[in-house]
Each structure stands twice: as C-alpha cells, then as structure tokens.
Amino acid sequence: MKYEAERELVIRYAVEMEDRDLTVGTSGNVSMRVPDGAIITPSTIPYKEIRPEDCCLLDLDGAVLEGEKIPSVEHKVHLECYKARADVSAVIHAHPTVASAFAAARVPLPAFLDEFGVYVGDEVRVAEYAISGTVEIAKSAVETMGETANAVFLASHGMVCVGRDLAGAMHVARQVERGALIYLYTKMLGGPVDLPEDSKNLFAQVFAFYRTR
Numbered sequence: 001m002k003y004e005a006e007r008e009l010v011i012r013y014a015v016e017m018e019d020r021d022l023t024v025g026t027s028g029n030v031s032m033r034v035p036d037g038a039i040i041t042p043s044t045i046p047y048k049e050i051r052p053e054d055c056c057l058l059d060l061d062g063a064v065l066e067g068e069k070i071p072s073v074e075h076k077v078h079l080e081c082y083k084a085r086a087d088v089s090a091v092i093h094a095h096p097t098v099a100s101a102f103a104a105a106r107v108p109l110p111a112f113l114d115e116f117g118v119y120v121g122d123e124v125r126v127a128e129y130a131i132s133g134t135v136e137i138a139k140s141a142v143e144t145m146g147e148t149a150n151a152v153f154l155a156s157h158g159m160v161c162v163g164r165d166l167a168g169a170m171h172v173a174r175q176v177e178r179g180a181l182i183y184l185y186t187k188m189l190g191g192p193v194d195l196p197e198d199s200k201n202l203f204a205q206v207f208a209f210y211r212t213r
Contacts, residue, residue, distance in 0.1 A: 002066060002181075006032055006039050007052035013092065013166045014047040022094040022173055028158065029053070029072035032166055033089040040078055043071035055188050065103075081162050084142045087161040087211045090169040091146035095158035098180040102126070103153035109180055112192040116179050117203030118210070120172055121149030129148045130154035 001007075014030040017023050026047070031040035041047070045054060050068035055165045056067035060079050064071065072078075078091040102109055102124070109124040110118035118120045127144040128197030130137035147150035159176060173182050186192040194201075 001053055002036070002202045003034050003039055003055060003076045004052050006034055007055040007173050009166055011038050011047070011050050011052065011054055013090075013170055014041050014050065015169060015193055017094055017173070018047050020174065022092075022096045022177065023158075024095065025139060028092070028094045029070075029078070030093075030166070031075070031078040031091050036065055037084060038075075038078060040075050042070050043072050043093060044065070045069065056198055072132040074137075076133065077141050080138040080142045081145075081160070085147070085162065088205055090166040092163075092166070092169045093124060094161070094173050094182075095159065096173070096177040097160050098184065099124075099153065099159045099177050100157070102180050103158060104156050106155055108153070109176065109183060111178055111191075111200070111203065112183065112186075112195065114195075114203065115197070116175060117195070117200065118206045120151050120175050120179065120205060121207055122200075123149060124151045124159070124176055125149065126153040126155050129157075132157065148207070 010030050010032055017028055026044050029041045031038045039055050039057055042054045055070045056071035057065045059065055060083055074093050081088050081091050106126050108126055111122050123197055127140040133204045141152050151159055153159050161169050161172040165170055
C-alpha cells in the first residue's frame with residue numbers, strides 16, 4: 001500500500017473535522033495531494049472507523065489507482081482544486097452550521113477581519129448550486145473561489161477550503177466558521193465596519209505571499 005503516512009494524516013484531519021463540529025456523520029470529505037494524484041476519504045464510512053487502506057488513491061483525472069472502497073462522492077471538487085491551483089496540496093469539504101447558513105442563503109462572507117484577509121482571502125463567495133458529485137459543482141466551486149481566496153461556499157450545501165497542507169486547510173475552515181459567526185453577531189450591533197483600503201491591500205499582498213512561499 002502506497003502513502004500510508006499520508007493516509008493516516010488524511011484520517012486524522014477528517015476526525016478533527018468531525019470533532020470540531022465542522023460536519024456531522026459522514027458528510028464532508030478530506031484529501032491531500034501526493035505525487036501520483038491525491039489521497040481522499042472513502043464514501044459513507046464514519047471517520048473514526050476509517051483505516052488507512054480504506055482511503056482511495058486517485059490520479060487527477062479521477063481514476064482509482066489503489067483502494068477497494070468507493071471514493072467520496074465529491075472527489076471531483078478536490079481534483080479540480082488541485083488541477084486549478086498549484087499552491088493547493090490539501091482540500092477540506094465541510095458542512096459547519098454557520099457557514100452552511102451563509103451557503104443556504106447565498107450570502108458571501110467578506111474579509112472584514114484582519115486575520116481573515118491573510119488566511120482566507122478577499123471574500124468567501126458562493127458557487128452556483130449544482131448537484132453533489134457532478135462535474136458542474138466541481139467547476140463552479142473552483143471558478144468561484146478563484147485565485148484570491150482559499151474558501152468557497154457551495155450554495156445550499158456547505159463549504160470547500162484549501163491549503164498548502166492539511167493544517168493550513170483546517171485553519172482556513174476554522175477561520176471561515178468563526179468569521180461567519182462573528183459576522184452574524186456584528187449584524188446585531190449594526191453591521192461590520194469596512195476595513196481601510198490600505199489594510200485590504202496589505203492583507204492581499206500577505207495572502208499572495210503565503211500562496212507562493
């Protein structure tokens with residue numbers, strides 16, 4: 001079996017995703033880039049029951065290179081992220097409560113906090129609705145996220161977060177869920193105050209630096 005250490009890392013972050021209430025049950029999925037393509041969690045197996053051999057090794061066209069289990073239904077989203085962004089080596093697709101509310105309402109989340117602009121990007125936009133597991137949802141997610149953000153909402157579904165590694169992708173996922181909750185709280189107080197343009201420009205430069213280093 002190839003990539004045993006990488007498989008164990010994918011499982012570790014899938015369990016963390018559930019433990020941090022970023023998803024429920026077997027919803028969501030986790031993957032990381034490897035030289036042959038990507039390792040991704042299998043479909044419909046509870047995260048704490050997944051064994052390294054259950055994870056699937058796919059090439060970037062979606063062919064199963066190793067593994068007897070069915071890969072996550074959203075594997076196309078993960079593979080499109082890897083093909084579109086050379087800086088991305090990990091993808092987490094999660095269904096956290098507050099972020100999913102934004103996705104269901106089709107409301108984008110702006111970069112209204114300092115750290116948000118550095119790690120998440122300029123805005124978490126909402127990809128057009130498409131059925132799970134289709135090429136359409138994969139392409140919509142990647143096109144909507146673009147090059148200036150590390151996260152995207154999937155309309156009426158959840159969110160996709162990317163990073164240079166799984167720790168980075170998890171950090172983005174936590175930042176988005178926290179930011180979405182803070183944004184709702186600010187609405188109770190009259191709404192967030194927009195950041196100065198020079199601050200936005202600085203954070204955009206830092207975001208771009210982190211992408212390329």
